[in-house]
Amino acid sequence: MPGPSRDIPQSAYQAGNPTIRARGVSKRFGEFVAIEKLDLDVRAGECVGLLGPNGAGKSTFIGCLYGVVERSGGELKVFGHDPTMEPRRIKQRLGVVPQENALDEELTVLENMRIYARFEGLPKQAALSRIEELLIHMSLDHKRDATIRTLSGGMKRRLTFVRALLSDPELLILDEPTTGLDPTVRHLLWEKVLSFRQAGKTTLVTTHYMHEAELLCDRIVILNRGSVVGAGAPRELIAREAPGYVGIFAQDREKVLRTHMRAGWDLFYQGRQCCIRAPQIEDLMSLQRASGTQALQIRPCNLEDVYLKLTGRELDDNE
Amino acid sequence: MSEFYISLQLAWHVVVRNWMVYRKDFLANISPTLADPALMMTALGLGLSPFIGQIEGLSYAQYLAPGMVATTALFTAFFECSYGFYVRMTFESVFKAMLTTPIGVREVVIGEFLWVFIRAALMAAGVGLVLAVMGLLANIWSIFIFPFIGGLLAVPCGAIGLLAAAHVRNINQFQSVYSFLIAPIYFLSGVFFPLTDRPILGVLVHLSPFYHGVRLLQMTAWGRGSFGEAAFHVTAIFLFTVVLGLWAFKKIRQRLTI
Numbered sequence: 001m002p003g004p005s006r007d008i009p010q011s012a013y014q015a016g017n018p019t020i021r022a023r024g025v026s027k028r029f030g031e032f033v034a035i036e037k038l039d040l041d042v043r044a045g046e047c048v049g050l051l052g053p054n055g056a057g058k059s060t061f062i063g064c065l066y067g068v069v070e071r072s073g074g075e076l077k078v079f080g081h082d083p084t085m086e087p088r089r090i091k092q093r094l095g096v097v098p099q100e101n102a103l104d105e106e107l108t109v110l111e112n113m114r115i116y117a118r119f120e121g122l123p124k125q126a127a128l129s130r131i132e133e134l135l136i137h138m139s140l141d142h143k144r145d146a147t148i149r150t151l152s153g154g155m156k157r158r159l160t161f162v163r164a165l166l167s168d169p170e171l172l173i174l175d176e177p178t179t180g181l182d183p184t185v186r187h188l189l190w191e192k193v194l195s196f197r198q199a200g201k202t203t204l205v206t207t208h209y210m211h212e213a214e215l216l217c218d219r220i221v222i223l224n225r226g227s228v229v230g231a232g233a234p235r236e237l238i239a240r241e242a243p244g245y246v247g248i249f250a251q252d253r254e255k256v257l258r259t260h261m262r263a264g265w266d267l268f269y270q271g272r273q274c275c276i277r278a279p280q281i282e283d284l285m286s287l288q289r290a291s292g293t294q295a296l297q298i299r300p301c302n303l304e305d306v307y308l309k310l311t312g313r314e315l316d317d318n319e
Numbered sequence: 320m321s322e323f324y325i326s327l328q329l330a331w332h333v334v335v336r337n338w339m340v341y342r343k344d345f346l347a348n349i350s351p352t353l354a355d356p357a358l359m360m361t362a363l364g365l366g367l368s369p370f371i372g373q374i375e376g377l378s379y380a381q382y383l384a385p386g387m388v389a390t391t392a393l394f395t396a397f398f399e400c401s402y403g404f405y406v407r408m409t410f411e412s413v414f415k416a417m418l419t420t421p422i423g424v425r426e427v428v429i430g431e432f433l434w435v436f437i438r439a440a441l442m443a444a445g446v447g448l449v450l451a452v453m454g455l456l457a458n459i460w461s462i463f464i465f466p467f468i469g470g471l472l473a474v475p476c477g478a479i480g481l482l483a484a485a486h487v488r489n490i491n492q493f494q495s496v497y498s499f500l501i502a503p504i505y506f507l508s509g510v511f512f513p514l515t516d517r518p519i520l521g522v523l524v525h526l527s528p529f530y531h532g533v534r535l536l537q538m539t540a541w542g543r544g545s546f547g548e549a550a551f552h553v554t555a556i557f558l559f560t561v562v563l564g565l566w567a568f569k570k571i572r573q574r575l576t577i
Contacts, residue, residue: 029577068418068576088325088421095419102416104336106343115339118332119420163416173419 017080018043019171019202020065025074027060027226034060036226037074044170047193047203049213051303052223053311058206059099061223062173065204066091078171092121095169097177101160103148109135109159110144113166120167127166134162138192154185161192172196174205178212190215210303220303222310230310234303242277242305247284247295249274260290268308277301326429329422333430334437336417352395352442356387357449363511364455374513377457377541384455385540386510388465389472389533391446392439396473397501399435400480401493408484414575424572428481432564435477436470443469450540458542468539471556472532478563485570504529509537528559 020042027035035057042048050058063069065078067087076083078090103112110131117127135141138158143151151159157177164172174193178186193216196203207213213220214234222230222237230241249257254267254274261267266277273296278284284298341348364380371379407413414427447465450456483496507520508530514521524530531552538544 063577066419067423070576087423091419091421096416098412098415098419100412100415102412102414104340104413105411107339111339115332115336116416116420118335119329119417119422121421160416164419 019046019079020204021075021077022061022064023075025061025064025076026072027057027064027069028072033226035064035071038223038226038228040221040228042202042204044202045197045200046219047197047205047217049217049220050204050206050223051208051210051213051220051307052206056223056311057226058223059175060226062096062175062204062206065173066094066096092167093170094173095164095167095171096173097157097160097164097175099175099179101156103156103159103163105149106147108145108147109140109151112148112159113162116163117166122166130166130168131162134165138162139188154181157181157185157189161189170202172201172203174203176206176208178207178209186212210307214303222307224311230306237306238301238303242301242309244277244279245281245284245298245300246305247276247278247287248297248299249276249293249295253291253293256291256293257287260287277305325421326426329426330429330433333417333422333427334434337430337434351398352391353445355394356391356446359390360384360387360450360453360455364453375515375541380453381455381457381541382513383511384450384453385461385536386533387450388443388446388469388536388540389508389510389529390505391442392469392472392532393476393501393505393529395439395442396435396477397480397483399438400431400477401483401496402490404431404481405484405487405490405493408574409490418575424575425568427575428564428568428571431481432474432477435473439473439476440466440470456540458540461536461539461542464539465536468532468535471553471560472528472535475528475556475559475563478560478567481567481571482563485567485574508533525555528556528563531555531559 018041020040022038022040025035025038025040026033038057038061040048040061050061052058060069064071064076065083067083067090070084079093081089083090104115107115113131113135114127117131122130132141135144138161140155140158140162143155148156148159161177164174172193177193178189181189190212193203193205197216197218203216205213205216218233220230220232220234220237221228230237232240248270251269251272251274257274257276258267261276262278262283264279265283266275268275268277276284276287278287281298284295287293288295360380360383364383368379368383374382417427418424443465444462447456447462451459451462456462479500483493483500487493487496504527508514508524508527510533514524534544535549535552535556538549
């Protein structure tokens with residue numbers, strides 16, 4: 001409903017109020033709790049990664065941000081506006097790459113973009129030059145008049161990025177932006193996302209690729225069953241939650257390895273391999289010597305280790 | 320700019336989007352809405368008419384003619400808002416992207432209504448022209464009034480389509496909606512036979528917007544009827560539009576947001 005403007009003055013807003021501010025946000029579907037008392041701030045210019053298993057509440061939370069999901073409780077402000085009350089004021093400043101591209105398959109690239117430029121309220125001439133600029137930016141200008149049906153998956157995804165950027169949004173929401181794409185396209189899209197960050201845009205990205213999150217994000221928030229189970233800068237999170245190194249061994253060496261492990265080390269499985277995490281690389285070296293077993297690989301701990309630990313998939317046999 | 324104006328402008332963009340997609344398959348899209356009434360007129364109007372005496376002082380073809388305009392409005396609106404909307408909503412995920420723009424559910428629904436109003440008005444004009452050429456319109460000026468009535472009738476019929484789209488769990492269930500709701504409305508609302516001697520049916524038909532549209536079109540085409548009756552049917556269509564339109568909006572909002 002239109003009402004008197006509850007807008008926070010722009011200057012005050014940019015002086016330090018977060019672009020997204022969530023306090024105790026919950027979403028229930030009957031008995032099922034999709035999001036449970038979620039607190040999350042995304043500051044202007046920041047790139048935040050939202051990680052978590054399927055069904056952890058990532059997409060539900062994203063839907064809350066522009067009003068297609070109505071939260072059951074809590075306080076939520078995007079650009080200082082409540083998405084339930086004033087979705088349009090938020091959507092005017094927002095670009096979204098949804099999980100599904102949702103492009104009109106029978107229309108051409110240009111037609112699709114022109115429709116969305118209209119939705120975003122761009123004047124015709126400005127729209128055409130903006131579309132052209134973005135198509136070049138995403139290396140799609142040669143496909144201007146191609147029907148969407150004829151494009152590859154990677155091209156469609158790039159075009160969905162073009163669509164999200166039409167109105168030059170301050171906040172970008174990328175919901176699994178690179179799922180199902182080949183490494184070349186993925187690298188191209190990463191480069192683009194990094195350039196948005198450089199241009200000062202605020203970005204919220206969900207992904208199942210830990211490498212992607214580590215590469216793109218200033219900060220990571222890990223969700224599990226609707227709650228935050230870990231948050232921080234990627235390096236910080238690793239240092240705090242899963243410090244050290246992982247040695248990967250053949251599974252049949254488990255017994256021997258176990259006898260030589262020290263307190264504070266973790267043993268877990270990845271596929272058919274047996275992994276041991278120790279604080280120092282030297283620990284793993286001496287484990288190799290003591291057990292007479294050569295590790296298949298020794299690597300520093302990464303975000304995936306943190307993720308698996310925090311979302312409860314790690315089998316902790318160390319007790 | 321006022322909120323209302325912005326909303327209307329955004330709804331208009333939805334109409335433009337639908338038109339751009341529609342024109343890609345123009346022939347396929349326009350065929351059923353033109354071919355069906357044409358075949359109906361040929362088979363029943365021209366074929367059967369000679370065997371039937373006068374109805375209310377008209378040949379059967381003349382009697383049938385205005386009903387064809389109503390039919391095209393009903394089918395254009397119902398199919399666009401049921402199958403068409405459902406496909407956009409589920410298989411094409413159109414709204415998942417659209418609702419991230421300044422467009423909201425309200426604009427989506429108003430856009431659908433505007434879209435079927437325009438389409439039905441154009442179809443009504445087309446069918447009206449054909450009927451005029453066939454010499455079946457006692458009141459030739461009615462071809463200028465058909466588009467308005469056709470468009471007005473399309474909105475509540477479209478609302479029924481949207482309600483169906485919001486309720487079905489898969490696309491096959493539209494068959495039941497057609498068989499048990501739309502087809503009876505179509506066959507029993509006075510398009511094919513007069514309801515003057517049918518007390519029960521004559522009352523029941525008032526419960527659908529279609530009958531009121533049929534009557535308005537018949538009064539126009541035949542050039543008979545009172546101002547009072549016309550005002551009654553116009554009011555009825557407006558009431559159906561408001562009630563069904565708001566109901567459809569509520570249900571579609573539940574489908575598109577959670």
